[in-house]
Amino acid sequence: MAGLSAAIHARLHGFEVMLLEQRSEAGGKAAGIEVEGFQLDPGPSILILTRLYEQVFRRAGRSMSEFLKFRRLEVLSRIQFEGQPPLNLPGERQACLDVLRAVAPQDVDSVQRLMDRLDGAAHLLDRSVFARPYLEQRDLLDPALMKFGLKMNPFRTYKAAVDQMFTSPMLRAFFYGFPSYGGQSYHAKGPAGFMIPYFMLADGVWVAEGGVRAIPRAFEKLARDLGVEFRFQAPVSQLWTEADRVRGVCIQAESGAMEKLDANAVICAVDPARLAPLPGQETWKPSYSYFTLHWGLRRTWPELEHHNLWIPQNFSDGFREIYDSRQFPSRPIVYLNATAAADPESAPPGCTNLFAVVTVPGDEPHLDYPNRRFEYRERVRHEVAQAGFEWSPGEEVFERLQDPPFFAERDGNHRGSLYGPDEKHRLWGLFPQSNRHPKLRGLYLAGGAVQPGAGLPMVTLSGQFAADLAARDAQRSQS
Numbered sequence: 266m267a268g269l270s271a272a273i274h275a276r277l278h279g280f281e282v283m284l285l286e287q288r289s290e291a292g293g294k295a296a297g298i299e300v301e302g303f304q305l306d307p308g309p310s311i312l313i314l315t316r317l318y319e320q321v322f323r324r325a326g327r328s329m330s331e332f333l334k335f336r337r338l339e340v341l342s343r344i345q346f347e348g349q350p351p352l353n354l355p356g357e358r359q360a361c362l363d364v365l366r367a368v369a370p371q372d373v374d375s376v377q378r379l380m381d382r383l384d385g386a387a388h389l390l391d392r393s394v395f396a397r398p399y400l401e402q403r404d405l406l407d408p409a410l411m412k413f414g415l416k417m418n419p420f421r422t423y424k425a426a427v428d429q430m431f432t433s434p435m436l437r438a439f440f441y442g443f444p445s446y447g448g449q450s451y452h453a454k455g456p457a458g459f460m461i462p463y464f465m466l467a468d469g470v471w472v473a474e475g476g477v478r479a480i481p482r483a484f485e486k487l488a489r490d491l492g493v494e495f496r497f498q499a500p501v502s503q504l505w506t507e508a509d510r511v512r513g514v515c516i517q518a519e520s521g522a523m524e525k526l527d528a529n530a531v532i533c534a535v536d537p538a539r540l541a542p543l544p545g546q547e548t549w550k551p552s553y554s555y556f557t558l559h560w561g562l563r564r565t566w567p568e569l570e571h572h573n574l575w576i577p578q579n580f581s582d583g584f585r586e587i588y589d590s591r592q593f594p595s596r597p598i599v600y601l602n603a604t605a606a607a608d609p610e611s612a613p614p615g616c617t618n619l620f621a622v623v624t625v626p627g628d629e630p631h632l633d634y635p636n637r638r639f640e641y642r643e644r645v646r647h648e649v650a651q652a653g654f655e656w657s658p659g660e661e662v663f664e665r666l667q668d669p670p671f672f673a674e675r676d677g678n679h680r681g682s683l684y685g686p687d688e689k690h691r692l693w694g695l696f697p698q699s700n701r702h703p704k705l706r707g708l709y710l711a712g713g714a715v716q717p718g719a720g721l722p723m724v725t726l727s728g729q730f731a732a733d734l735a736a737r738d739a740q741r742s743q744s
């Protein structure tokens with residue numbers, strides 16, 4: 266998605282653009298796969314901030330509805346706290362507050378106050394973090410960003426803020442996980458972790474017609490309409506550099522021969538670790554990743570929603586294991602995506618595809634994923650069974666596992682980290698590297714390891730930022 270967005274924006278700036286992709290289709294983690302008649306979305310599943318996709322089509326003078334349609338989900342998530350009856354959280358804000366009033370009456374005013382405060386702050390992101398990259402420390406003195414930071418107490422840790430606002434275990438469990446999507450632990454300072462739940466409630470959670478995979482397909486169609494050239498099965502094996510300048514790339518042709526392609530600018534939309542490591546990156550600790558299991562099942566559960574969350578009673582221990590001791594949680598919180606609830610075409614009749622996702626630290630030696638992945642798999646299967654979803658071996662058509670080494674190997678994510686480096690290697694502990702390579706001229710960066718961060722909407726912006734910088738530099742060198 267970062268590469269597709271970069272290609273579209275670079276083309277809009279007037280560059281001749283060639284997109285090189287190692288696989289036989291575009292979309293990366295957001296591309297769909299078919300297994301035994303099941304249509305799987307094995308990567309992102311929670312769609313928010315769809316207006317940021319709309320912005321891409323608008324910039325190209327097109328209407329998104331010609332390419333891509335979204336529908337707002339009525340149920341934000343089915344939440345099941347161990348030992349309690351499941352709860353369907355409505356996607357609409359007031360209805361959600363009404364449901365919370367019944368189960369956590371003591372915390373509803375806090376949720377309301379949080380939402381009100383962020384209502385007054387969220388628009389500042391459109392003028393700061395969503396508008397441009399921060400190239401150096403002093404750029405962070407941006408008035409819109411400062412104003413945003415000061416709307417919440419920027420000196421208190423996220424966990425302290427959550428604990429002060431909410432006493433209900435369900436709300437704490439729900440909120441604790443969000444900093445990991447920004448590569449941070451819940452000990453990080455500042456309000457960034459509140460933004461995803463805020464956007465989920467304020468702007469809605471959406472499904473795309475045709476599944477998540479419809480998003481990169483729509484971007485590819487727009488890119489082709491604009492004249493971007495695509496080359497698939499074209500793995501870039503190295504950059505072609507002269508002194509401190511990038512001259513192009515080398516790709517490994519199918520025959521095994523090396524092919525050199527020259528370019529005025531290169532946008533690297535894979536983790537820089539793969540082709541142009543950032544200074545010191547080899548030794549950086551990874552931040553967070555996912556461990557996933559995907560099952561095709563010959564049975565259904567009518568109670569499943571599109572998004573489902575299982576929270577074991579001792580969830581606090583699980584968060585300590587992830588954030589403090591950097592272990593695979595003994596009893597993980599499991600997010601379960603059941604796409605057939607909103608998109609019946611995604612599973613054959615009478616079947617379900619169930620996608621279990623658990624937040625875990627990236628690939629660190631002590632986690633020993635290669636030898637322990639089946640032990641970890643058992644932990645996830647145990648929790649899914651505890652949540653009431655069990656099946657006989659005869660009902661299981663397939664199981665598909667992804668873990669941090671898988672993302673490192675297939676997509677080039679540094680030690681499997683989906684959210685870039687850990688806090689130590691970020692500007693103010695918040696912002697990853699900007700979208701211009703710090704050492705190599707003519708090289709621009711997009712994707713989840715750089716600004717503004719990971720997740721589909723953010724990597725879409727990262728592609729735009731990289732193309733904008735390339736265009737700005739090209740203009741400067743001409744004048």
Ligand SMILES: Cc1cc2nc3c(=O)[nH]c(=O)nc-3n(C[C@H](O)[C@H](O)[C@H](O)COP(=O)(O)OP(=O)(O)OC[C@H]3O[C@@H](n4cnc5c(N)ncnc54)[C@H](O)[C@@H]3O)c2cc1C
Pocket residue numbers: 266267268285286287288291292293294295307308309310311312313499500501502534535539555557622675676677683711712713719720721722724
């Ligand atoms: C299980 C899971 C759940 C997630 N859930 C969500 C969610 O609910 N919502 C959300 O918004 N985000 C979610 N994310 C994060 C989101 O998927 C990513 O941030 C986003 O898809 C990353 O896009 P990208 O373009 O930066 O990278 P990628 O999707 O990894 O794309 C990189 C592309 O580069 C190609 N490539 C790599 N190396 C080379 C090379 N040498 N030469 C040529 N091509 C190469 C790859 O084949 C790939 O196509 C999730 C991620 C995962 C894995």
